[in-house]
Amino acid sequence: MLFDVVVVGFLVPFSVALVLVLGCWKVESFRSASASVALIGASVTGVLLLSWLPVVPDKHWQWLPTLASIGCLLTVIAGNRARYIRLAVVVVLALVASYTLVPNWKRLEETIWGYRIAGVFVLIVYSLFTEFGTSRSDGRLASLILAITAIATSILMFCSGSLKFAQIGGLIAAASLAWAAVLWSTQSRNFNLAGAMPAYSVGIVGLLFCGYMNSYSDLPIPCYCLVAAAPLGLALSVSRKSTPTSSDCDQASKTNGLEIDGVPPNKGIGPTGLLYLLPTAIGLGWAIVLTVLAEFQG
Amino acid sequence: MVVTKAVRERYTLFQTTHTLSSESLQLNVAKNKTKLKFWRRLSMRYLGLFALLAIVSFAGCGNDTEDASVSGTTVPDADAGGFAFSGENALIAFKGTKPDGSSHVGGFKDFKGTAQIDEETETVKSIAVSINVESIFSDSEKLTTHLKNVDFFAVSEFPLAEFKADDISAVEGEEGRFLVKGELSLLEKTDMVEFPATIAVADGSVTMESTFMLDRTKFGMNYGVEDNKIDPGVELTIAIGRTE
Numbered sequence: 368m369l370f371d372v373v374v375v376g377f378l379v380p381f382s383v384a385l386v387l388v389l390g391c392w393k394v395e396s397f398r399s400a401s402a403s404v405a406l407i408g409a410s411v412t413g414v415l416l417l418s419w420l421p422v423v424p425d426k427h428w429q430w431l432p433t434l435a436s437i438g439c440l441l442t443v444i445a446g447n448r449a450r451y452i453r454l455a456v457v458v459v460l461a462l463v464a465s466y467t468l469v470p471n472w473k474r475l476e477e478t479i480w481g482y483r484i485a486g487v488f489v490l491i492v493y494s495l496f497t498e499f500g501t502s503r504s505d506g507r508l509a510s511l512i513l514a515i516t517a518i519a520t521s522i523l524m525f526c527s528g529s530l531k532f533a534q535i536g537g538l539i540a541a542a543s544l545a546w547a548a549v550l551w552s553t554q555s556r557n558f559n560l561a562g563a564m565p566a567y568s569v570g571i572v573g574l575l576f577c578g579y580m581n582s583y584s585d586l587p588i589p590c591y592c593l594v595a596a597a598p599l600g601l602a603l604s605v606s607r608k609s610t611p612t613s614s615d616c617d618q619a620s621k622t623n624g625l626e627i628d629g630v631p632p633n634k635g636i637g638p639t640g641l642l643y644l645l646p647t648a649i650g651l652g653w654a655i656v657l658t659v660l661a662e663f664q665g
Numbered sequence: 666m667v668v669t670k671a672v673r674e675r676y677t678l679f680q681t682t683h684t685l686s687s688e689s690l691q692l693n694v695a696k697n698k699t700k701l702k703f704w705r706r707l708s709m710r711y712l713g714l715f716a717l718l719a720i721v722s723f724a725g726c727g728n729d730t731e732d733a734s735v736s737g738t739t740v741p742d743a744d745a746g747g748f749a750f751s752g753e754n755a756l757i758a759f760k761g762t763k764p765d766g767s768s769h770v771g772g773f774k775d776f777k778g779t780a781q782i783d784e785e786t787e788t789v790k791s792i793a794v795s796i797n798v799e800s801i802f803s804d805s806e807k808l809t810t811h812l813k814n815v816d817f818f819a820v821s822e823f824p825l826a827e828f829k830a831d832d833i834s835a836v837e838g839e840e841g842r843f844l845v846k847g848e849l850s851l852l853e854k855t856d857m858v859e860f861p862a863t864i865a866v867a868d869g870s871v872t873m874e875s876t877f878m879l880d881r882t883k884f885g886m887n888y889g890v891e892d893n894k895i896d897p898g899v900e901l902t903i904a905i906g907r908t909e
Contacts, residue, residue, distance in 0.1 A: 408790075528810035528813070528816075581819065582814065583820060
């Protein structure tokens, strides 16, 4: 079973996402859409391969890959248009995601709108923070943090007792690992990762929410919150600008191809950079310890 | 010489104006930077406030987890001339198997049912049972958690399962053996289920025993079937009048 989760839920979508990122990378006019196209590719592959993920969503959690794809499409269309248009995309996506992802169960009748309103707040904040952070930090560090956060989310879903959710997390992890693979294998530092952040945020936050709501494990809510916290650290630290921003990188890739003059490789990525992952590590470690303990007690 | 003087004058004029313009430019840049810093700080504060609001809102949603109970279901009361059974005097157990031959067993602790008795023939004429799916248990704590999740029973969404059988007919040539036909509502689907059972009625109390295979895929519980990891059939054991 675990083999299928890894192969169907991760390796195949990763291969598709990687091919799409590299494909878009080669065409200059598509380069800025690379990250979004990869996430769409991974999500669509998941819907096609996983029989329990219908093309037309029925249950609240089945909307996750669809929302991620719609979010990416919207951000690709919005492109580099005015900031308020991109902000509108974030808000619309947060509204639609909150409406569709909060289940209309009988026991939630009284609090459903509370969850939806809170969901809109959380998604907007998370999207803006991650967009802000990834657009102003080294793309390789950002992609690494995004990929590890998505993988951690998938493992957390496995710990919380759902292989389906773990596989959905695997789709997001596959796309983000494809971003990281391309950014780390070339000299480039960014390809508009920020563009995919509204969809990524809906994927991660939405999955954690659905996982928590459906879980009967003993994992406490801080585990879920901590796992998602790593990308927020990027936004909080960008005031100390020591690495090239996405605009520097975009400019450089337009003028010199893939290389940025005068920027030594791996600048800003090291033990300090990995500190961003500390909350995620704590959240996931906590979840794993509780799961192992429950297994022994069982 | 005249040309050189004129060039010098022009150059001096250019230097003066250029110095002035670069000074004003620097001043503008400094002003803009201060403005940007202010707006950045302000926006970060608003975002912080926004995040705080979001956390408070989420906390305000509270814990909606409440125990699903079988009390509010359509199972008729035993007072209406039937025999009542529950987890205290009955058993609903299952055995799930894998193609490699391994298996897991489990059951439901909390359920409530009624068997209506035909006074004249002293036979059971109908059975209705409502199961609190959240009370599911198995031989592994981890499996129990997994069974409650969306992969199998999706307990949060479907906390109750119901079975109603109005067609209970005797099997010819087999005394005490009956064929029970009814509707099982599990997950979001309702499907006809029929199974043989040994039923006895004595002094107003009912004993019933049955073991049969149930195809879980009829109820949309497909997980592990397509990749041939878990068998679609589940062995169900229903026993009224015993708990072991």
